[in-house]
Amino acid sequence: MSPLTFETINTTVLNTLSRPGKLYWCVIALLFGGVVLGASCWAYQVLVGVGVAGMNTPVHWGTYLINFVFWVGIAHSGTLISAILFLFNAGWRNPIARAAETMTVFAVCIAGLFPFIHLGRVWLVFYMLPLPNERTLWPNFQSPLIFDVIAISTYLTVSSLFWYTGLIPDLAIIRDRSQGIRKKIFKTLALGWSGKTGQWMSYTRGYLLFAGIATPLVISVHSVVSWDFALSVIPGWHTTIFAPYFVAGAIHSGLAMVLTLSIPLRKILKYEPLITMDVLESIAKTIVFTGIIVGFSYATEVFISWYSRNIIEMETFRWRAFGDYAPEYWIMVVCNTIIPLLYLSRKFRTHVVPLFIISIFVNIGMWFERFVIIAGSVAHDFLPNAWGLYRPTFIEGGIMVGAFCLFFFLFLLFVKHLPSVSMTEMKEMIHKTE
């Protein structure tokens, strides 16, 4: 393989923006169909009422909030890769940073939709905003739900601005190599960037500060999401380890999603010279690390409930492992902690097929983790006569399928219209290694 130069990086990335073929548009159409299915299910729920979802006493937090937490988690590794690894100067992040940041933006947008869907009467969404009602009564800023509104809105704003700021020099490269309407669009988007020395100085300082600011934000956002649960008194939720447990889980699921996206992206867009096997291997090693943290958290939860001698907590964790949701619990344990250990074998982490398959298992496991935590805790709380079970309905399933289709639909549109690998960061990487 010939060594990378600035020009080969430009050519490799810009070639991905060529006119897509029929297969691309067929996949886009298929995904759009899924989005329409999800939107139709939501429209049906708005017309008929939130009763069409499977949520009922005692489980009032169902698939919608499971998906909310799942997508916020997916978003997190984008910021981990783009901000935290940037601060640590980890070179392997550069080829995947743009795709991961984009994943963050789309995942937060989708996560943000679920509280709207969960509300049922979506037109009352402004109750969540810091606005007074007609009696000048404001939202309660002591409530973790309001923390969450503020945290997620901040996260969406910050990650979108971070993503766009990172894109500016690359947009200028496309602008300078385009003609006609495409040039006009990129001229507007690049804001007149010309790579002057003074521009780079302020830009790099601003970018570094962005990374520095995004790092505590990403940790705070999933901590705040965990407090939606931990600040209640529900057994299985009311625990102090939830914040680090959720943050580790978020990074675990997000890294798995980065692998799920990067492997086909690398093959289809011919990114092999940029997204090398070493990069994928580094992600796999990090997944082993986060998987061990997640496994430790599962064990700690069980230990805390046993050590507390609180019979309700002990019953909750016994029921999780051996009760009605035992299959979901063991899917969670096996997919998130046992299967990722396969990456300890070099054979598994240096071949794209096992890398891809294991990443899918982690995605599935992390979805079930949220199911077990959210539905599994409220289904079996204090009073045996109030216990119940929850199963999602077709409407909830349709909305969930729609959300996944929307994510991949947006991501596919992105990879053919904007540079999915940061040309500038790749050049900086090879410049540093020269």
Place this chain on the structure above:
Amino acid sequence: MSTDAVIVTGLFKNREETLAAVQKIQEQGWQVKEVHSPIPDPELARALGRKESKVGWFTLTGGIIGFFSGFLLAVFTATRWNLIVSGKPILSWIPFFVIAFELTILFAVFGNVLGILTQVGLPDKDYEKNYEPESSGSLYGIQVASAPKDVAGLKDLLRRTGSLKDHKETI
């Protein structure tokens, strides 16, 4: 520089050649007006005598405004009716700190973006003036100011220092 001065832009293929050329051009008494590069380079900035960026001050100011705005929002709204919820004090500083923290981040980022835009000088409608499009992709463009009568000598110097091509534009 008189108003009839011209800018001559030379294009160089890598950073090392560019740095050497900047040094040589300055030694010969020419004024390097600007360097366009595909990646940031602190040494080039030092060679051109660029001052430290002030973006951090915008970020800091934004963060301070955000921190106090968050606290004030929570305190103001809680004291409109003085309703005790879940037995917590009206002014619950720990929960309010979460709001203050998130708004610190949000406003620091707004400050940061404002700082980038103002310090980088974006949006720049006149970016095309004296700009070589190849310098965004892989080459380095050095802009040197010259009196019209000295252009030939300057172009010769640029060629000798490794310029792949050069062009001139009137200021």
